[in-house]
Amino acid sequence: MPDVTKHGADPEVTRTILQYLYARPSAAETIRRALEYQAQGHEGFRWQHVRVMPKALTQLVLDGLIDRLDTPGAWYSVTNPLEAMEAVSRFFNEQADIRRERGHIGSSQLPPLPVGVPATLFDSVLGYADVKRQLFLALGTPTPTHVLIHGKPGTGKTLFMEAIGKLPGALFRHADTVTKSGLRRVVTQDRPRYLILDELDKMSLEQDTILLELMDGIVSAMNYNESYSEAIDMRVFAAANDIRHLRPELRSRFLKIPIRDYSPEEFIAIATSYLVKNGVDARIAELVAEGVSHKSRDLRDAIRIAKMARTEEDADFLVRTLGQEAQV
Numbered sequence: 001m002p003d004v005t006k007h008g009a010d011p012e013v014t015r016t017i018l019q020y021l022y023a024r025p026s027a028a029e030t031i032r033r034a035l036e037y038q039a040q041g042h043e044g045f046r047w048q049h050v051r052v053m054p055k056a057l058t059q060l061v062l063d064g065l066i067d068r069l070d071t072p073g074a075w076y077s078v079t080n081p082l083e084a085m086e087a088v089s090r091f092f093n094e095q096a097d098i099r100r101e102r103g104h105i106g107s108s109q110l111p112p113l114p115v116g117v118p119a120t121l122f123d124s125v126l127g128y129a130d131v132k133r134q135l136f137l138a139l140g141t142p143t144p145t146h147v148l149i150h151g152k153p154g155t156g157k158t159l160f161m162e163a164i165g166k167l168p169g170a171l172f173r174h175a176d177t178v179t180k181s182g183l184r185r186v187v188t189q190d191r192p193r194y195l196i197l198d199e200l201d202k203m204s205l206e207q208d209t210i211l212l213e214l215m216d217g218i219v220s221a222m223n224y225n226e227s228y229s230e231a232i233d234m235r236v237f238a239a240a241n242d243i244r245h246l247r248p249e250l251r252s253r254f255l256k257i258p259i260r261d262y263s264p265e266e267f268i269a270i271a272t273s274y275l276v277k278n279g280v281d282a283r284i285a286e287l288v289a290e291g292v293s294h295k296s297r298d299l300r301d302a303i304r305i306a307k308m309a310r311t312e313e314d315a316d317f318l319v320r321t322l323g324q325e326a327q328v
Contacts, residue, residue: 009082009083009085009086010080010083013080013083014083014086014087014090015087015290017065017080017083017084017087017088018087018090018091018265019268019269019272019286019289019290020063020065020286021087021088021091022091022268022269022272022273023272023273023276023282023285023286024282027060027065028088028091028092030050030052030056030057030060031060031065031066031078031084031088032088032092033045033049033050033051034049034050034066034076034077034078035078035081035084035085035088037049037050038077038078038081043069043077044069044071044075044076044077045075045076045077046073046074046075046076047074054074057074057076060076061076064079065078065079065084066078066079067079094265094269114139114140114193116167116168116169117136117139117140117167119136121136121163121164121167122135122160122163124159124163124273124274124277125156125159125160125163125270126156126262126266126269126270126273127262127266128156128259131149131160131257131259134147134255134257135147135160135164135237135257138235138237138255139164139235144215144217144233144234144235144236145235145255146215146235146236146237146238146253146254146255147235147236147237147238147254147255147257148200148237148238148239148240148243148251148254148255148256148257149161149237149238149239149240149257149259150239150240150241150242150243150256150257150258150259151241151258151259151260151261152241152261153241153296153298153300154261154262154267154296154297154298154299154300154301155259155260155261155262156259156262156270156299157198157239157240157259158198158239158299158300159270159274159299160237160239161196161197161198161237161238161239164194164196164237165194165196167193167194168193169192169193169194170192170193170194170195170196171186171190171192171194171195171196172196172198173195173196173197173198174197174198174199174202175197175198175199175200175201175202175203175207175238176199176202176203178197178203178207179207180206180207180209180210183207183210183211183214184210184214184219187214187219187232187234188219191232191234192234193233193234193235194234194235194236194237195214195234195235195236195237196236196237196238197211197236197237197238197239198238198239199239199240199241200238200239200240200243200246201240201241201242201243201245201246205247208246208247208250211236211250212249212250212253214232214234214236215236215253216253217231217232217233217234218230218231218232219232236254238254243256261297262297264293264294264297267289267292267293267297267299268286268289268290268293269289270299271285271288271289271292271293271299271302272285272286272289274299274302274303275288275289275302275303275306278303280306283312284306284309284311284312284315285306287312287315287316287319288302288305288306288309288315288318288319289302291305291315291316291319291320291322292305292319292322295319295322295323296322296323301322305318305319305322
């Protein structure tokens, strides 16, 4: 594909095309082949030149990526070639960066992982190669290592927790819903291998007493005036926005991993992919992801808006009013 050396591409159009490519990655290769064919001096292209069926090109016409030419036969051209070239170039460069990041934590460089922990565990989370490697190392240690990921809302912490929560023997809980007796009971009865606690900073001091005990590998109880304790083999993975208010003795039991903010482009890609995978219409997902990227950049906001929106107009309205005071 030719390098992007020209200037004057419309940034908004380029961004729109890039978002489309993240939502429909298969279209990126089609657009790249079309641009390469047109760069050879051809005014347009046919389906044979880009090696996709005409139905796929019809969809790209409907989505505004390509135009159908007013010539005999089914000939097409890229609608905004300069912006499309820049968007495609950025898309494939970013994908190459992601593959390189994954290469740093490839299976050949991972520690021996427990049964049921795939090397693709965190592939749904874009970027954060260092965080992924630290988590894999913690999962692979012979004795329990507890990990606490902390950072601003919307930085992907919950995505990491949800990924670990899908492992065999995992128990996922929101920390503010956990009671002292309930946590002891579920650990004693279910014996989870991994305890995942999201929003740990919302756990009360009374509730975290049992957590301190569990992280030391012991669970105790009292039945009929007789107390007992037994050893447990459990790893705790937690996420928090602000760890300053956690008790020092609780913080000291964790390997603490700070996590940076997503860039707007990263957030759009992640939010769009997450929403589409969870059944949201692709157009609404793109609109919500882009809008929230300019506001809170919080995945939860994107999820809430996407659940409420029935149409693109709904999504646009909800995004515009996000964070605004109500009109009186």
